[in-house]
Amino acid sequence: MTALAKLLRSTAFRLSLIYLAVFALFAGSLLAYIAWNARVIFMDQLVDTIEAEVQGLAEQYRIGGVARLAQVIQLRTRSPTNTLYLVTDPRGRQLVGNVAGVPDGTLGTSGLLRIQYKPHEGAGGGNHEAVVRVFALSGGYRLLVGRDVEERERLLDLVRRASALSIVLMIVLGVGGGTYVSRKVLARIDAISDTSRSIMSGDLSRRVALAGSGDEFDRLAASLNAMLDRIEQLMRGLKEVSDNIAHDLKTPLTRLRGRTEAALRQRDPDTYRQALETTLEESEQLIATFNALLMIARTEAGASGAEMGEVDVVPVVQDVAELYEPVAEEAGLALSLSLPERALVTGNRELIGQAVANLLDNAVKHAGPAHGGAIEVQVRHDERSEEIVVADRGAGIPEEARGRVVERFARLEESRSRPGAGLGLSLVVAVARLHGGELRLEDNRPGLRAVLALPRQSGEMGA
Known part of the structure; x- marks a missing residue:
């Protein structure tokens, strides 16, 4: 596909053309309305001026007759003007005025006319266009008053040419701007496509480059990169599971x-x-x-089929503790609870219960009577979460090993002789991530304190 064909087929270029066509249509309609409205305003002003002239000259004729009318017209035509004056006697002969000739029949009509006339000598050759009105005076005299519209027509023609030039310039700039924008958009999309092809070829480390502008493409690239990070993490986890299964x-x-x-x-x-x-x-x-x-x-993978809803973790912890209380007593351990009235989170009751059971099972296995024989379970309120705490007085976990024990099949040397596969804490971590929480392993001095933090339900503060 050629670069031009690719550009023409791009959505950005097509949208630019559509926006340009709509804007050009709107701009053309607006300019046409302005030109038409300007013509109407010019005509209204012209008519009002002619009417005022006619009424004033008719009044002069009533006051002083033809002599006074001729005197006033001669006075007004001494300097160049675009107003036309013409007075004829009952036989149609010109008495005074600045018009050399008008079309036949003009003086016999009434109302406004648009005519071609000949200016008086010295006003330039050729016919001019004017809007005139003929007024019948007493005694058979005729008064013609009008305005030359050549200058106004030239002004309107200038407006029309400027409007047409503006539309052409707008189209050229619009097409150029659309082409530039489309090429920039295509470059970003091509970068995403190239990265996708590299990833499909097996290079899971590739990421979409960010331009740093913070625009929608950067936000899309950031979301894609986060998704790719998650996919890479899951694929790495799958490989680790396969390796662990093969070995363990x-x-x-x-x-x-x-x-x-x-x-x-x-x-x-x-x-x-x-x-x-x-x-x-x-x-x-x-x-x-x-x-x-x-x-x-x-x-x-978020595909456990677990339905999320409002869960009060207090009764969940109570139920699990009741199940493990006989096991703890048999092992010579004292199990104590410290619970509030309620602690609401958004999650799945069964998965949270399984996570608490794993923590208690881990505590029972490692908190023997030789280490104090006590397991403390409590639910406490944090600033933004509800925390389920299981603390024992066992040997604990060294700080440098706490990141490793949450991995699948990971077991410390002193735990090799005990039953289990080293998956309990891994499941707790998976449940915490599914709920948007975390598992923290802390030093209980002595022993281990496991804290399962789950985000508190929106708008809810525990009792």
Whole structure:
């Protein structure tokens, strides 16, 4: 496609032509109205002037007759003027005036006429155009008074030529401006298209360049870049999940196969039964791991199917705490709650409950009686969020490892001997991001304090 064809097919150029056509039509109509209105005003002024002249000269004729009328007209025609005067006797002969000749029949009519006349000697050759009125005086005399309209016609013609030139100049500048704007727009769009093609080719690191003007293209580019950052993050997460599955699930599957083969070699019913029970337990653990991975992936992609609505997190925390209270007592732990009357957020009750359950499960596993044996759960109000806090008195997590433990399958060395796949905190982080919140891991001195912050419902302040 040639550059000209590409320009003509662009939406920006077409819109520029449409705006130009509409504006040219409007401007042309406005100029035509101004010219017509100017002509009407000129004609009204001309008619009023002629009427005033006729009435004044008729009054002079009544006062002093033809002699006085001729004297007044001679006085008025001594200096150059565009007013026409002509007085004829009953036989049609010219008595006084500054008109050399008028078309036949003019003096026998009444009312306003537009005629071609011959000026008096010394006023220039050729016929001139004028608007005149013939007035019948007593005694058969005729009075012709008029105005030469050549100058006004030249002025109106000048206005018409200026209007036409303005419209032509406007069209030229409009087409040029439309072409320039279209090329600038096409350049920005081509940059976005080139970036998109590079990304489709596999280069996920490419981003749309910002011009720094803050216009709609910059806002679009910023939104696209944010979307691309999110896509790259999800793709990186998918790769990490694949790598983690390959490394962390290969071992239990290999162990499962080895135990099965060993049991087959023994040919003992008790050995078979024990191998089947072990296989069932490890299979359930693998299924739980895959389910957790699936939930994390869906939650991070925003496609978990979770419906958002008004949720009071206080009863959610109470329900989860009641479920884990027997587990905590069995482990020799004291579980305490500190809750307000209510704490409203916009979210999904099931996902928030799952996140709280993961935090409590993590606390029960790592806050044994040897470390104080206490787990504190509270809901507190922050400036813009409701915070669910689960604090234990266990060994805690070193500050340099807190960013790593929220990754999938990440486990500290001292946790390797405990059951689990290292997905609990990853799910909590995914739930927090889905709700626009965050998970903070803080030092409880001793132990770990996990804070799940969820944005407070608009206009709501907790009790």
